[in-house]
Amino acid sequence: MNLPNANTDLSFFIQRIDVFVLRVPADPPVQTSFGIMKDRPAVLLRVLDPDGTYGWGEVWSNFPVVGAEHRGRMAATYLPQLVYGRRWESPQACFAALTDKLAVLAIQAGEPGPIQQIIAGLDVAIWDMVARRAGLPLWQLLGAPHATASPVIALYASGINPTDPEKLAAQKLTEGYRAFKLKVGFGEERDLRNLAAVREVIGPDLPFMVDANQAWSVQEAIAAGRRMANFDLGWLEEPVRADTSNADWAKLAREQPLALAGGENLAGTADLLAFAETEGVAVVQPDIGKWGGFSGCVPVGRAVQSLGKRFCPHWLGAGIGLTASLHLKAAVGGPGYVEVDANPNLLRDLFAGDAFRVVDGRVSLHTAPGMGVEPDLAACREHVTYQSP
Structure with missing residues (x-):
């Protein structure tokens, strides 16, 4: 490092x-x-x-x-x-x-x-x-590029459920979030209805992504990408199983219009970088608590950036892992977001600490030693x- x-x-x-x-x-x-x-x-x-x-x-x-x-x-x-x-x-x-x-x-x-x-x-x-x-x-210890007194990290509100998603999106908008990700893979009609409802709430200009959680076959994902094309989506995440061949990911990229994202269910430098090098993959999302910690994910993140891809750490847990993901993103630098679960989670709120304050879609990291978290x-x-x- x-x-x-x-x-x-x-x-x-x-x-x-x-x-x-x-x-x-x-x-x-x-x-x-x-x-x-x-x-x-x-x-x-x-x-x-x-x-x-x-x-x-x-x-x-x-x-x-x-x-x-x-x-x-x-x-x-x-x-x-x-x-x-x-x-x-x-x-x-x-x-x-x-x-x-x-x-x-x-x-x-x-x-x-x-x-x-x-x-x-x-x-x-x-x-x-x-x-x-x-x-x-x-x-700072990890060598954050262009380090300032307090790095500022862009966030997106994730985990927006398929039941009345526009209500949660509206709430997160008022809380300061400026990018959003909706769960899809619940049937064509329901997905399209939810996409329209969330887009109407957040407006035409804010970043909007979708996550299928490995719901479809390659052909189903191609069809889904095509029918969702009119919603100006930032990426389509895990539309197929994570163990789908990179050749099929490339086929998916060629035959539907949405940028592809994934990586939370991959482990190991070789597999993550092979995925990052795949045609059409735009966003790589390792999970720091699932594989690698900082020792594995910081080098992977920097390699992803060198390939011209976006590095956006995955996280959907409690506050220690969220704080670690913020430090990971700060250490790697470059464009992209850190994922923040939009749903209530006491263990996130208690353990992330008072320093986690969303302002205009971003959070500023502190200058306290380590990650600065003191779990109560x-x-x-x-x-x-x-x-x-």
Whole structure:
């Protein structure tokens, strides 16, 4: 990574890893083309060094809807035994070693996703800890290009459900959001009706995107892209399964008019960059809590920018991961947005902190050390479903 100070000490020793799993009701439930979330989970990791310096990370845990506690227990079981007892030269070295050491377990258990996710969450926590120790905001430690006293990050309101979406879009508009993304994949008539309703509310000029959550075949996606063309959409996200061949993504790009976006369900530098290099892919969206943490996603983001594509981190969880996504975008720079779930989420609001204030579609990052988040676990003790010993 390109660090602002070559003398910055990135080495660390972890004395303790704490794991917390929380759930709060989702009202209204979050609807996608493949499932409904009736509550909002969060898997939080806290790392501490021998001097008491700490850092926070978050593990992606939305699906399956019963999977958050499993990820929490997995993190508490496997991460300490691999991380404790040695000084690591850098977060990147730890990330690479854990990825290598847990590869066989991922195969044996048939669970590469959860294992990649607990490594990613730990990496975020370690970077937060190292930045706090250095007395630097994390975006600065990561070498944010053209860094200012407070980077300003563009946002879009995401997760707008197919039930009365214009009401939520109108609410987000009044809250300061200036870009929006609607869930589609619920039938041609319903999708078109919702597109028209949201576009009418936000007006003809504000950015408007759609997300199909892997709902269609290639031919169905081509037809959908064509019928949605008149709504001036910024991108069509995951219209097909994430494991669709890059050749079929290119076919989709050629045969319908909308720019394509994806990447939240890809893992690994090679797969993400191959996707970014695909004809017609305009927006790449890795999820920092799903794969890579900062150690994986910052280099990928910079490579995506070098290809002339937009880098827009995916996030639909609690406030630690959202804050990490903002620092990730600041570190990579370039045009694009960070995703913010438009639906109520107590765990996002409590853990993102008071610094998260949307003004004219943007949020300014602070200059406090690390990510600057101080989760108030006492305020949501009743929502804790698992805590490591």
